[in-house]
Amino acid sequence: MDDPVLVEVTxxxxxxxxxxxxxxxxxxxGGLVLALGDVEQRVFPRSAVKAIQALPLVETGAADRYGxxxxxxxxxxxxxxxxxxxxxxxxxxxxxxxxDFACLECGAHWPMGAEASQALARSGATPTxxxxxxxxxxxGFICVACALDVDPSGYVEPAHAVQREVRAAMEALTGAxxxxxxxxxxxxxxxxxxxxxxxxxxxxxxxxxxxxxAPARAAAAARIRAAVAAHPFMVxxxxxxxxxxxxxxxxxxxxxxxxxxxxxxxxxxxxxxxALKCDDGAGRAAEVVMAALTARFLPLSGEEGAVVExxxxxxxxxxxxxxxxxxxxxxxxx
Amino acid sequence: MDDPVLVEVTxxxxxxxxxxxxxxxxxxxGGLVLALGDVEQRVFPRSAVKAIQALPLVETGAADRYGxxxxxxxxxxxxxxxxxxxxxxxxxxxxxxxxDFACLECGAHWPMGAEASQALARSGATPTxxxxxxxxxxxGFICVACALDVDPSGYVEPAHAVQREVRAAMEALTGAxxxxxxxxxxxxxxxxxxxxxxxxxxxxxxxxxxxxxAPARAAAAARIRAAVAAHPFMVxxxxxxxxxxxxxxxxxxxxxxxxxxxxxxxxxxxxxxxALKCDDGAGRAAEVVMAALTARFLPLSGEEGAVVExxxxxxxxxxxxxxxxxxxxxxxxx
Numbered sequence: 001m002d003d004p005v006l007v008e009v010t011x012x013x014x015x016x017x018x019x020x021x022x023x024x025x026x027x028x029x030g031g032l033v034l035a036l037g038d039v040e041q042r043v044f045p046r047s048a049v050k051a052i053q054a055l056p057l058v059e060t061g062a063a064d065r066y067g068x069x070x071x072x073x074x075x076x077x078x079x080x081x082x083x084x085x086x087x088x089x090x091x092x093x094x095x096x097x098x099x100d101f102a103c104l105e106c107g108a109h110w111p112m113g114a115e116a117s118q119a120l121a122r123s124g125a126t127p128t129x130x131x132x133x134x135x136x137x138x139x140g141f142i143c144v145a146c147a148l149d150v151d152p153s154g155y156v157e158p159a160h161a162v163q164r165e166v167r168a169a170m171e172a173l174t175g176a177x178x179x180x181x182x183x184x185x186x187x188x189x190x191x192x193x194x195x196x197x198x199x200x201x202x203x204x205x206x207x208x209x210x211x212x213x214a215p216a217r218a219a220a221a222a223r224i225r226a227a228v229a230a231h232p233f234m235v236x237x238x239x240x241x242x243x244x245x246x247x248x249x250x251x252x253x254x255x256x257x258x259x260x261x262x263x264x265x266x267x268x269x270x271x272x273x274x275a276l277k278c279d280d281g282a283g284r285a286a287e288v289v290m291a292a293l294t295a296r297f298l299p300l301s302g303e304e305g306a307v308v309e310x311x312x313x314x315x316x317x318x319x320x321x322x323x324x325x326x327x328x329x330x331x332x333x334x
Numbered sequence: 335m336d337d338p339v340l341v342e343v344t345x346x347x348x349x350x351x352x353x354x355x356x357x358x359x360x361x362x363x364g365g366l367v368l369a370l371g372d373v374e375q376r377v378f379p380r381s382a383v384k385a386i387q388a389l390p391l392v393e394t395g396a397a398d399r400y401g402x403x404x405x406x407x408x409x410x411x412x413x414x415x416x417x418x419x420x421x422x423x424x425x426x427x428x429x430x431x432x433x434d435f436a437c438l439e440c441g442a443h444w445p446m447g448a449e450a451s452q453a454l455a456r457s458g459a460t461p462t463x464x465x466x467x468x469x470x471x472x473x474g475f476i477c478v479a480c481a482l483d484v485d486p487s488g489y490v491e492p493a494h495a496v497q498r499e500v501r502a503a504m505e506a507l508t509g510a511x512x513x514x515x516x517x518x519x520x521x522x523x524x525x526x527x528x529x530x531x532x533x534x535x536x537x538x539x540x541x542x543x544x545x546x547x548a549p550a551r552a553a554a555a556a557r558i559r560a561a562v563a564a565h566p567f568m569v570x571x572x573x574x575x576x577x578x579x580x581x582x583x584x585x586x587x588x589x590x591x592x593x594x595x596x597x598x599x600x601x602x603x604x605x606x607x608x609a610l611k612c613d614d615g616a617g618r619a620a621e622v623v624m625a626a627l628t629a630r631f632l633p634l635s636g637e638e639g640a641v642v643e644x645x646x647x648x649x650x651x652x653x654x655x656x657x658x659x660x661x662x663x664x665x666x667x668x
Contacts, residue, residue: 012518107653184346281351319441
């Protein structure tokens, strides 16, 4: 079955490129509210589920034991741009454990943000694991290991206690088995398990509404959502989609990007969860789809609507600032 | 009509993403040797046709009049990485005209190459138009304007004498009308005209074989191909696909990337031209398709084959250097 075209890229009066994909919007009982394309297909959720992977940070008591702040909880859910505040916040989390970046197992890379990357180069420094977009998540994992009184070393491995906790949370929320047969390795070396897109949407309906979760877990989810809504800069960075959308919508929408064209979201007031995957892995298209779905389901104020509309129809300007085209939701998105 | 899946992106044992697209391989009489997807659809060729756009540089006598070297002709066909040698070579072309980068109308951007970008930032400098990946092409355009004895100013505009020359060359080689109705503006501000993919492939069959071209034009095309084959670093840069492929194959293959998933190629010894477009605009997939087609049509030595195979099946390693997946040609590519 061919997934529908969800996004068109225009240049002048013509469509230059097209992105296909799959969308699942479900309620907390698993009922499909919207299905585009094959919603039973398995997708690697990648970084889109970092907020669910952060549940053990709260549930094990690690966050309270080590005095992890709201800002730091938000960073644990982040694919951040490696700006100074991001790297500093990750370092601070580790300091609270009496540790430093040497125990991070995510690897180092230049900051995702071009300006942050150039600023770091200009300073003569080279990136450390603190600049890795996943450093907050990894610092959170090390907190969990410490709270569990296990050696953090090897915390990225599937058999480590930390990953067992993370996997259990993911299996509970998605209702999907996380077997070795669907296991891949993520960019930061932790396992990622391919689950049906529909199950991923269900996980975010539960994460956003608390429905179907034990009270302690529902409270942990609410605490994480509140942390991200209060510190949207921490989960992405300057000019990034997730930061801009949540700065505009606050607690009304929790959204999180994943690599290879994945996006997940919770719309708590509607009790809905959203999961989408662009077939081709394009992040630019996934953002347009996410913004279009937000506008379709959430009643928005004029100010909120303007932000969401600008994210749903990004304009393309060339190196001289001349307008040359743009991206737009395709007909299938309604 | 749905274009076929041409490339699969794997993670672990699963396919994570898929790229669809269109391929046209034609001979110099326009006969279709291979057609995948809708080869009559119009695509913006973008930078994939820079070598054809460079024909006026030779044909007007500009290259000889200003002593433009083979290396500089290769740069005129480039989407370069903005490495020091690229920027210096573009500057030298302008010096030969008694001009400097102030007359370039392509706009400035940070070098496409991450290392070049970081090195420039580390030096405390900011990019000029010389670092724009199109600076060689633009320097060539200014040479043409000077050879035509017209003011270079505004040379990016469709009505300027330079663009009229460029358009005439493109219309002659593709056989397709370049009307305002199919005009878009490229990243560097020059016009780009959407033409049927099949016509684009025909242009490169002619460009590579000289068949169907007047002797002077065939000689100009051969001179440009020889320049690029002798200086493949100039057309792209360190570690880039076009540079690696042409370093391995020399004059046996002329290949050139364009933005939004376009690739064009000439295989002179076979008299074939290739044009392909990934529907979603993905450059990573376009490279895999180009490498797979090269392997399919050209008989390769062991050494050549190893390079082409590595480009057709790039491996994905994560930030820790751990192998996590890869790209591969899909079944439709044979």
